[in-house]
Amino acid sequence: MFPFSFEWVWDLGHLVFHGALWYALSILGIGLTYCILKAAWQASRGEEHDHGHH
Amino acid sequence: MDSALIPKGVERCPLGRFLAFIAIVGAVLLWGVVAMFLIYIKGLNQTNMNNAYGFALWIWADLAVIALGGGAFFTGLLRYIFGKEELKNIINYAVLIGFVCYSSALLILAIDVGQPLRAWFIFWHANVHSMLTEVAFCLTCYFGVLTIEYIPLILENRQIERISFFRHLAHNMHGIMAVFAATGAFLSFFHQGSLGGVSGVLYGRPFGFRSGIGIWPWTFFLYTWSAAACGPCFTILVTRITEMATRKKLVKDDVIDLLAKIAGWMLATYIAAKIVDTVYWAAVTAPAMGFTLMDFYTNNPGSAYGLWILIAEVGLCGVLPALMLIAPSVRRNARLLFLAVLLAVLGACLNRWVMILQMQAVPVLPFERWFTYFPSWQEIATTILPVAYGIILIAFSYRYLPIFPQEAELNPLPEGGR
Numbered sequence: 001m002f003p004f005s006f007e008w009v010w011d012l013g014h015l016v017f018h019g020a021l022w023y024a025l026s027i028l029g030i031g032l033t034y035c036i037l038k039a040a041w042q043a044s045r046g047e048e049h050d051h052g053h054h
Numbered sequence: 055m056d057s058a059l060i061p062k063g064v065e066r067c068p069l070g071r072f073l074a075f076i077a078i079v080g081a082v083l084l085w086g087v088v089a090m091f092l093i094y095i096k097g098l099n100q101t102n103m104n105n106a107y108g109f110a111l112w113i114w115a116d117l118a119v120i121a122l123g124g125g126a127f128f129t130g131l132l133r134y135i136f137g138k139e140e141l142k143n144i145i146n147y148a149v150l151i152g153f154v155c156y157s158s159a160l161l162i163l164a165i166d167v168g169q170p171l172r173a174w175f176i177f178w179h180a181n182v183h184s185m186l187t188e189v190a191f192c193l194t195c196y197f198g199v200l201t202i203e204y205i206p207l208i209l210e211n212r213q214i215e216r217i218s219f220f221r222h223l224a225h226n227m228h229g230i231m232a233v234f235a236a237t238g239a240f241l242s243f244f245h246q247g248s249l250g251g252v253s254g255v256l257y258g259r260p261f262g263f264r265s266g267i268g269i270w271p272w273t274f275f276l277y278t279w280s281a282a283a284c285g286p287c288f289t290i291l292v293t294r295i296t297e298m299a300t301r302k303k304l305v306k307d308d309v310i311d312l313l314a315k316i317a318g319w320m321l322a323t324y325i326a327a328k329i330v331d332t333v334y335w336a337a338v339t340a341p342a343m344g345f346t347l348m349d350f351y352t353n354n355p356g357s358a359y360g361l362w363i364l365i366a367e368v369g370l371c372g373v374l375p376a377l378m379l380i381a382p383s384v385r386r387n388a389r390l391l392f393l394a395v396l397l398a399v400l401g402a403c404l405n406r407w408v409m410i411l412q413m414q415a416v417p418v419l420p421f422e423r424w425f426t427y428f429p430s431w432q433e434i435a436t437t438i439l440p441v442a443y444g445i446i447l448i449a450f451s452y453r454y455l456p457i458f459p460q461e462a463e464l465n466p467l468p469e470g471g472r
Contacts, residue, residue, distance in 0.1 A: 028234070038222070039219050
């Protein structure tokens with residue numbers, strides 16, 4: 001639900017619930033987008049890296 | 055035939071034997087799928103749920119797998135936030151188990167809601183005063199986190215990794231995994247807690263109702279705590295079962311010992327809090343609502359709920375495994391460790407059973423009798439379905455993905471091996 005939906009009420013419940021939802025979704029979306037764009041950039045430049053993760 | 059897909063430096067059983075195993079488990083999966091479609095086509099009349107049992111076997115299964123899947127968030131928290139580096143050798147498997155548990159929970163919910171095409175209503179027409187809304191939000195988001203944590207494992211498959219973009223993507227995702235893990239821990243804290251809060255706020259049901267802090271009943275905190283304690287126990291249990299099935303050592307003992315030790319202390323503190331909560335509920339909360347403790351455990355013909363279930367949950371499957379896991383000598387004994395984590399896992403399942411099904415069995419009005427319920431075969435089949443699905447996903451992941459970083463070192467191939 002977004003603030004422009006007709007059911008939206010500007011109260012603490014809506015702000016906390018939906019604020020936390022958007023916050024979490026934003027972190028996941030931005031993080032994933034960053035990884036994908038960076039990988040595309042690295043792949044296009046032919047970069048390589050060490051296999052030191054896990 | 056599929057050797058090009060199998061990780062380097064490890065050995066797998068012949069493809070024919072693997073497919074035969076998948077076919078057997080797949081038959082069970084198919085049984086569940088048939089029941090699932092029966093429910094989708096004919097509706098919830100295929101279940102034995104009734105006016106007394108709006109929450110039934112499925113909700114118990116949901117809560118149990120979510121608690122046991124807590125190993126993923128807690129192990130991730132220990133590894134990425136608290137810097138327990140040793141756990142990098144089991145975190146992949148914890149993530150996989152968590153992914154199986156949470157996808158199973160969502161699958162069961164998709165059957166349980168009756169009208170899955172309207173499942174999105176809970177996001178768009180959210181009731182912000184409901185614990186279950188918070189559960190739905192956090193559960194969905196956390197499943198997204200687990201998917202993000204599982205994707206790099208898939209991308210590390212030998213053939214997929216040959217593609218430059220996927221190799222970089224896996225590397226980059228590992229690089230910022232701490233951000234995803236922290237988000238996952240935040241989401242898990244709230245949805246595990248809110249699942250406990252559901253029974254704790256039911257003031258019309260004195261068996262489940264608890265006092266608490268603000269809008270959060272004590273069950274909110276106890277559920278999160280127990281998931282953090284029993285989730286890692288489930289990870290250890292499944293790891294040991296996988297080792298038995300593959301006849302290989304997959305994780306070094308020091309890694310298991312560390313996780314078991316942390317789980318033991320978590321379980322010990324949880325069970326201490328649970329005992330305090332139970333005593334306060336029995337002595338203050340329930341009497342204030344007109345009930346004595348024994349009202350919940352006696353005079354219940356047709357149901358098996360006696361004091362034994364409280365003793366089994368708190369004593370046999372709570373205090374005992376906590377004491378066992380704290381003791382280094384027990385942790386070093388493979389059989390006793392297996393028994394301890396098995397008891398802890400059963401304790402979490404029993405706790406969810408009590409707080410969901412026993413709570414609904416207890417009459418709340420003087421003229422009511424104890425309510426009885428036995429699930430239909432369709433409910434049982436759809437509850438076993440995720441187990442079969444989990445076994446299949448774990449089998450494929452183990453065969454084709456580098457789930458266990460220490461496997462090659464612990465099981466060196468003979469000269470001339472892959």
